[in-house]
Amino acid sequence: MFVNVILAVAVLLVTGVIAAIILALASHYFGIPVDETVHKVRACLPGANCGACGYTGCDGYAEALAAGGVKTNLCIPGGSEVSKSLAEMLGVDAEDVVKFKAYVHCNGTPEATEKSAEYDGLLTCNAMCLSCAGPDACKYGCLGCGDCASVCPTHAICVEDGVARVNPDRCISCGLCVKTCPKHIISLIPEDARVAVICSSHDNGAATRKKCSVGCIACRKCEKTCPYGAITVEDNLAKIDYEKCTGCGMCAEVCPVKCIAVRKSN
Amino acid sequence: MDYKILIYILLTSVFVNNYVLQRFLGICPFLGVSKKLDQATGMGISVIFVMIMATAATWPVQKYILEPLGLGYLQTILFILIIATLVQFIEIALKKFIPALHKSLGVYLPLITTNCAVLGVTINNITDGYNFIESMVSSLGCGLGFLLAMVLFSGVRSRIEGSDVPEAFKGLPITLVAASIVSLAFFGFGGIVDNLFA
Numbered sequence: 194m195f196v197n198v199i200l201a202v203a204v205l206l207v208t209g210v211i212a213a214i215i216l217a218l219a220s221h222y223f224g225i226p227v228d229e230t231v232h233k234v235r236a237c238l239p240g241a242n243c244g245a246c247g248y249t250g251c252d253g254y255a256e257a258l259a260a261g262g263v264k265t266n267l268c269i270p271g272g273s274e275v276s277k278s279l280a281e282m283l284g285v286d287a288e289d290v291v292k293f294k295a296y297v298h299c300n301g302t303p304e305a306t307e308k309s310a311e312y313d314g315l316l317t318c319n320a321m322c323l324s325c326a327g328p329d330a331c332k333y334g335c336l337g338c339g340d341c342a343s344v345c346p347t348h349a350i351c352v353e354d355g356v357a358r359v360n361p362d363r364c365i366s367c368g369l370c371v372k373t374c375p376k377h378i379i380s381l382i383p384e385d386a387r388v389a390v391i392c393s394s395h396d397n398g399a400a401t402r403k404k405c406s407v408g409c410i411a412c413r414k415c416e417k418t419c420p421y422g423a424i425t426v427e428d429n430l431a432k433i434d435y436e437k438c439t440g441c442g443m444c445a446e447v448c449p450v451k452c453i454a455v456r457k458s459n
Numbered sequence: 460m461d462y463k464i465l466i467y468i469l470l471t472s473v474f475v476n477n478y479v480l481q482r483f484l485g486i487c488p489f490l491g492v493s494k495k496l497d498q499a500t501g502m503g504i505s506v507i508f509v510m511i512m513a514t515a516a517t518w519p520v521q522k523y524i525l526e527p528l529g530l531g532y533l534q535t536i537l538f539i540l541i542i543a544t545l546v547q548f549i550e551i552a553l554k555k556f557i558p559a560l561h562k563s564l565g566v567y568l569p570l571i572t573t574n575c576a577v578l579g580v581t582i583n584n585i586t587d588g589y590n591f592i593e594s595m596v597s598s599l600g601c602g603l604g605f606l607l608a609m610v611l612f613s614g615v616r617s618r619i620e621g622s623d624v625p626e627a628f629k630g631l632p633i634t635l636v637a638a639s640i641v642s643l644a645f646f647g648f649g650g651i652v653d654n655l656f657a
Contacts, residue, residue: 197529197530200528200530201530201532201533204524204525204528204530204533204537205533205536205537205540208537208540208541209540212540212541212543212544215544215548216544216547216548216551219547219548219551219552220551223551223552223554223555223556224551224555225554225555
């Protein structure tokens with residue numbers, strides 16, 4: 194009787210010990226050292242895996258952070274708090290997260306633009322866009338029916354003078370308007386951007402002139418003027434690189450059609 | 460070696476005695492990771508792998524340690540111990556030697572550590588009196604059956620997702636109803652395999 198009990202205990206004990214030894218040896222010989230900082234950094238990140246940082250999810254960003262040389266302010270959902278705690282952990286200077294605001298890249302008010310057709314149909318931008326790309330002569334500009342305004346959850350967009358305008362104080366940079374606009378003329382730009390191009394026309398200068406008095410004519414004056422090389426004309430449209438832009442406003446001064454706007458600083 | 464009996468064991472364990480749909484073991488991963496086809500396939504393949512390894516480890520233990528010592532009642536606890544160790548060991552080894560495979564199976568391996576389907580296969584192989592080769596074929600069949608159930612059910616679930624389910628049935632209830640209907644369908648295999656070899 195007793196022998197049986199002892200035998201059972203012994204068998205289990207021996208098996209357990211063997212299992213423990215095997216696992217201990219395995220983790221000793223096969224184990225791959227895991228970088229502790231990656232784990233700590235990963236725990237700090239919100240885990241939304243949104244990809245806004247430009248890496249493949251939070252794991253990718255954590256690895257890049259642990260490897261060093263990467264800014265801590267790339268996580269937009271985490272905001273400045275995450276940036277701060279990351280910087281504390283990694284021993285680097287904290288930088289605030291750059292907030293984005295929606296911006297409508299068109300200034301084509303009815304006075305400035307020409308019409309090529311009369312439209313008498315459903316008053317949504319989408320419907321307008323489907324019928325010959327809308328009644329405006331410029332096929333790139335704002336249609337002014339306010340599809341963006343109707344999807345905006347915070348009522349930050351209103352159509353003023355035939356063009357949609359974003360109130361940056363209300364914008365939460367959700368990007369719904371960016372997705373909704375059938376002309377794709379809304380984009381998210383950094384909150385502290387001082388200048389922005391208010392035209393989306395890829396027509397050449399002569400063609401744009403005929404249709405709109407405030408459209409970008411691709412004269413490249415801004416490109417030549419900018420001392421930081423932050424502005425380039427691509428495909429007949431000026432484009433600002435906000436990484437390089439210092440907000441000096443010289444481009445806006447030289448622009449002959451005033452299609453570069455100076456935004457008020459916050 | 461009688462190949463007929465091996466084929467018989469394989470077919471019965473895939474279709475007739477399907478672990479998920481007929482014996483109702485391993486329901487947890489069946490409901491948990493059957494939402495997407497790629498996950499379901501990954502889980503199914505991991506289960507096949509672990510079932511075969513577990514049988515290869517536990518059958519000799521039962522035959523050469525437990526039975527001669529008359530300790531048959533230690534079967535369950537000892538098998539759990541062995542399977543858990545084995546899965547952990549496989550995970551460590553895979554991470555080291557085949558990182559690509561570890562990346563695709565790694566998520567599922569800890570889930571299977573003490574999965575009842577794996578334990579069920581090893582114990583049933585003993586109670587059914589299979590020899591070593593038969594046990595291995597049986598566990599391969601059971602794993603294939605698990606994979607089949609997972610893949611079929613992930614298809615069913617993706618159809619459910621697109622359909623208009625009454626409010627009270629949304630989520631788990633409708634999934635369980637669907638699972639029971641798939642299970643009913645598998646009862647139809649009962650007579651087929653027996654008659655094939657009659």
